[in-house]
Amino acid sequence: MSELRQRFYIENCPVRGEVVHLEKVLQTILAQRDYPQAIQVLLGEMLSATALLASTLKIKGRISLQIQAAGTFKWAMAECNHLGELRASADYEEDSHFAQAENSSTVFKALVNPVLFINIEPEFGERYQGIIALEHDTLAACLMQYYDLSAQIPTKIMLASTAECSGGLLIQLLPRNSEEEQQRVDEDLWPRLTLLTETLKPEELMKLDASEILYRLYNEEEVRLPDAEELKFGCTCSKDRCANALIQIGVEAVRETLEFQNPITMDCQFCSTQYSFTAEEAFGLFGRHLS
Numbered sequence: 001m002s003e004l005r006q007r008f009y010i011e012n013c014p015v016r017g018e019v020v021h022l023e024k025v026l027q028t029i030l031a032q033r034d035y036p037q038a039i040q041v042l043l044g045e046m047l048s049a050t051a052l053l054a055s056t057l058k059i060k061g062r063i064s065l066q067i068q069a070a071g072t073f074k075w076a077m078a079e080c081n082h083l084g085e086l087r088a089s090a091d092y093e094e095d096s097h098f099a100q101a102e103n104s105s106t107v108f109k110a111l112v113n114p115v116l117f118i119n120i121e122p123e124f125g126e127r128y129q130g131i132i133a134l135e136h137d138t139l140a141a142c143l144m145q146y147y148d149l150s151a152q153i154p155t156k157i158m159l160a161s162t163a164e165c166s167g168g169l170l171i172q173l174l175p176r177n178s179e180e181e182q183q184r185v186d187e188d189l190w191p192r193l194t195l196l197t198e199t200l201k202p203e204e205l206m207k208l209d210a211s212e213i214l215y216r217l218y219n220e221e222e223v224r225l226p227d228a229e230e231l232k233f234g235c236t237c238s239k240d241r242c243a244n245a246l247i248q249i250g251v252e253a254v255r256e257t258l259e260f261q262n263p264i265t266m267d268c269q270f271c272s273t274q275y276s277f278t279a280e281e282a283f284g285l286f287g288r289h290l291s
Contacts, residue, residue, distance in 0.1 A: 003231040005051055005084065006210035011222035013189055017171035019210040020051045020231070022086070026166050028233045029088050032272050037163060039076070042067075042104040043088045044161025045139050046078035048168030050088075051231055052157065053118070053143075054080040056172070061122035062236075067134070071112035085234025087270040104161070105137045116142055147172075156194050160202035167205040169213065171197055193218070237268040242275045243285055251286045258282060 002023040009016050026044050035043065046065050054063045062081035068074070076090035108114070111134065118130040132146050140157040147155035154173040160166065173190045196217045204213060214223050246254055246264070257264055263276040277285075 004210065004228045005055055005231055006214075006228045007055060007226050008210075008214055009224045010189075010193070010218070011224050013221075014174040014176055015171065015189070015193065016174060017169065018052050018055045019213055020048045020168040021165070021206070021210065022047055022051070022167070022231060023165045025086055025231060025233045026161070027164065029086070029270075030163060032089070032270070035090065038104060038107045039090050039092065040163040041161045042076060042107050042139070043078065043090055044163070044166030045104055045159040045168075046076060047080075047086055047088050048159055048161065048166045049139055049143060049157070050078040050080040051084070051086060052168045052170040054082070054084075055229075056170075057082070057120065059120075059122045059125070061120065063121070064117075064119045065139075066117040066119065067111075067114060068117065069111040069114040071110075073107065073111055073114075080231075081234070081236075083234070084229055084231045085236075086231060087233065087235050089269045091269070104139065108134060108137050108139075116146075118146065154190055156197045158197060158200055158205055160205040162206065165206050167207075169197065169200065169205060193221075235268060235271040235273070237271060237273055237275075239275045242266045243277070246277065246282060247285050251283070254282050254286075 002021065003025050004021055006019045007016070008019070022044070026047060029047070030040050030043065050063060050065050053065070057063060060082045062079055064077055064079035066075060066077040072093040074091040074093070076088070078086070078088035080086050114134040116132040116134055118132070120128040130146060130150055132142055134142050136142050136145065138159070140159045143157050144155055147153050153175070156171050158169040160168075171193060200213065200217060204216070208216075210228065211225065214225070245266070254264070258279050263278045264282055266275045267273070
């Protein structure tokens with residue numbers, strides 16, 4: 001199974017982690033548009049990161065990462081839901097920074113006033129949005145800063161991607177529930193695990209099986225592996241969602257659009273599916289007849 005998320009635990013320690021590997025999912029998403037190599041890599045890292053973060057949630061719903069900036073780079077977004085369904089897209093203007101760049105760090109350095117949004121949308125309950133200024137050169141470093149400042153959970157994240165495959169690893173030191181547990185924990189555990197994790201090379205993260213990665217890193221620890229979870233491409237677009245978007249812009253805006261585009265055609269930026277609305281269908285959304 002090339003598309004997977006493998007959870008792991010360090011036995012008798014408040015440590016958990018995830019390993020993610022994507023191949024066909026990434027290739028399917030990147031095939032939707034002719035992205036420059038650097039943005040392909042950035043989207044691969046965002047997809048792996050989103051899959052890692054989604055695994056830490058105990059809710060039904062979805063989590064998304066969205067980078068917004070001024071200038072020629074407009075936005076990039078990756079999303080994962082509790083079913084392991086992933087999607088991603090980016091919007092930008094042609095720019096020499098992106099055309100010549102080979103890695104996501106080059107994109108980060110070229111961004112103007114960039115901001116990272118972390119959106120958590122449960123099926124039931126209130127939505128949450130975290131906002132992070134992108135003050136580091138890598139997505140992994142920005143996400144670790146978020147966990148350090150907002151969640152206050154020691155977290156180490158490793159990300160790597162090409163246009164063919166991407167991988168990610170997340171490991172966290174969980175809060176200790178009692179004074180007895182605090183006394184039992186090896187104080188050198190987290191520094192040791194962090195240093196070991198940093199020895200992982202990008203090509204190993206992308207190419208090796210999760211079990212081999214975990215053995216190479218933590219073979220002196222007692223690592224427990226539940227069953228791996230399958231990840232897949234999935235888009236939540238629908239004609240109903242497009243209809244709601246038309247309703248939100250209002251009947252007059254729809255009328256103006258129909259003057260130069262009839263029927264109204266809406267393209268999904270994630271899967272390229274097209275949805276069309278004739279004038280009768282569009283006005284029908286507002287309970288009106290053609291006039």
